[in-house]
Amino acid sequence: MEFLPDELLLIIFQYFNRFDLLDSFGNLNQRFQRILEPYLYEIDLTREDLSYQHFVTFYKYIAPIQGHYLRVLKLSGEHQFHLFQSLIHLFINLELLTLKSIVFFGSQEYAQLENLLTQALQIQYLSTLSLSRLDAPETIASFASSNLTSLILLNEHNFDYPHIQQPISTIKYFSLNLRQFQSTTFSSVFKILPNLEEFKLSILNYYHKSTNQHHRPNVQVPKTLNKLYLEFKHEEPLNGEILKEEFLDLFKDQIQSLTLIVYNATVEYSNLYNLLSDFTSLVTFQYDIRSLDSTFTSSSTLDLNLNHINFCENYSSFNNCTILKALNLTFHDQSTLSPDEHYFLTEFLSSLPKLDTLTVFTDDTKAVIQQLKSLFSKKSSRKMTQFYIEDLRQNDPKDHCPRHPPIYDTTLIYELSQLFPNLNTLTFPCHTKFISEYPTTLTIFLKQLQNHLPKLTHFTLKLMYRNRDTYDNYIKNLDECSWLYYTTTRCLYPDYNGSWYEAHDLHIWL
Structure with missing residues (x-):
């Protein structure tokens, strides 16, 4: 190769995994x-298609020797946070560090x-810090250098931090992805970040209008702020009056x-002059405003329940979902689809x-795989990288009946490999049939996963039964496997007597 x-080496290198290559x-x-x-220059360790072995290769053999070349690094979870403490220096x-994880104060x-x-x-040279939410704000305020000028929060709930006293004065650019906007949001942001020059706010799900004009907090907008980006992605329609008065x-x-980006606008937006007439310094205005009848064109995730659709009338409502990336599909109890259902879904x-x-909600894995086989074209099926099977009742928050996992079929993994060969995530x-087949160890099953689905890197097994022996056996077995990493999540499920019992999810990184 010398x-x-x-030019030819660059072409050859395209066929290598990045970490194997390095x-x-x-x-x-x-x-x-x-x-x-x-x-x-850019290393993303949060990707779903990253195997645990490639992570170990980077951590042990690449980062200690070649880490000074990094410009952008993305990490996720306690395991990575712990390991990279000894390497980050x-x-x-x-220049940019992303730490993706929802952590709780006082936890490890x-x-x-x-x-x-x-x-x-x-x-x-660290200039941009990206977090899931504003954790450890005092640490940021105390240790941030003058070069740290950009802060990005990827998954903030409501930005409610009344206890924070020390502002983070170096931040000039702030991007906030917010699930719930409150009347106190702006005052909280500008109290913590008093020197903003550019503010990007994206409200993801919900907006609650201020109900009492006299109890709104006094908002002091930083005098330095001159650039604003507002994005409204929640399902509740936003009318022009609220937009003007509240924002x-x-x-x-x-x-x-x-x-200005609004995904669910009402008719008042036809006259943009009324919205902007009071702006005295506006030089540049860009907008993307979509009306109620185009909601689905802006959706990246859609919930579809086959029990609640009139297939003869509703197909036109969905035929513009061009950017849809995730589908949550609930199958009914019947083992076969009607002709109308089959045509619609195809x-x-x-x-x-x-x-x-x-994500499919079903009570029978074998039946649902057969249905999916008849619905997906070969081209579409090869694009699927993440597949989740859930209990049929799981998507009904009002259903407190005991959970019954979908019936496990021994051919599931083989059938999945034929249907979705490029999966990197499976849940x-x-x-009980799975436990009967693998009562004490998961090693054989995990090796089958790797053989049939070679691109699979993340597998989650939801142990919904009160079977402590099975859980203990699986944990003991996983502790003996140096070729994977796992974490557990505690879950609560409804019992027959109306109480709740504890079970666990096993998250395995292959």
């Missing part, structure tokens, strides 16, 4: 190092995150650049070019 031109050819000589250096040129994971942040914030009027005296699934995630509940 005699091949650089481990095999990194530091081989100056020429290979120069060619491979860009492969180290090596990433001296790191919170402590791991706080320790990792303390070290990362001392990196000279736009607050910024009318100083915003120079405004971007046409619908074939019209989703970006669909890669499917299903543990039925």
Whole structure:
């Protein structure tokens, strides 16, 4: 390979896994190092298709030697937070750090995150910090250098942090993905981040209008703020009056650049001049406003229950879901689909070019796989990377009856490999038939998974029964497997007598 031109080497390298490539050819000589250096600029360890073995390769053999090339690093979970505490100081040129995990104050994971942040914030060139939510704010405020100017929160609930006293004064750009907007949101943001120049707010699910004008907090907009991005993605329609009174009027005296995106707008938006007439400094305005009849074109996830659809009338409501990526599909108790149901689903699934995630709610895995076989084209099925099987009652929050996992079929994994060969994520509940086949160990089953689904990296087994022996046996077996990593999640399920019992999910990283 020494005699091949650089252009041909780059073509060959496209067929290698990035970490195998860096481990095999990194530091081989100056020429290979120069060619491979860009492969180290951005490392994402949160990807669903990352195997545990490739993670270990990066952590043990690549990061300690070549970590100074990193510019962007993305981590997720306590395991990664813990391991990278001893390495983060090596990433001296790191510019963007993402830490994805919902942690709870006082927990071990919170402590791991706080320790990792303390070290990362001392990196000279770190300019952007991306978190799931604003955890360890005092740590950020205390240790952030003047170069840390951008803060991104990926999955914040309501941004309610009344206890925070020390502002994070270095932040100029703030991006907030918010599930629930409150009347106190703006005052909280500007209290913690008093020197903002650019603010991007995306409200994901819910907006609660201020009901009492006299009890709204006094919002002091930073004088430095001149660029605003507002995005409304919640299902509840947002009318122009609320938008103007609750959002736009607050910024009318100083915003120079405004971007407005509304996915569920009412008719008042036909006259944008009324919304913007009071802006005195506006120079640039960009917008994407969609009316009620185009809701589905902006959806990335859709819940579809076959029991609640009139198939003769409703297909036209769904035929524009061009950006749909995740589908939650509830099958009814019948083992076969009616002709109308089959036609609707076949046409619908074939019209989703970006669909890669499917969750099915069913009571029988064998029946549902057979149904899916008849619905997916070969082209569509190869795009599927994430597949989740759930209890039929799981998607009904009002149903407190005992859970019954879908019947496990011994051919499930083989059938899945034929149907969705490119899966990297799989989840299903543990039925008694599964326990009967694998009473004490998961090793044989996990090896079958790897053989039939070679791209699979994440598997979750939901142990819904009160069978402590099975859980203990599986944990003991997993502890003996050095080629994987696992975590557990405690879950509560309704019992026959109206009480709740504890069970566990096993999350296995292959």
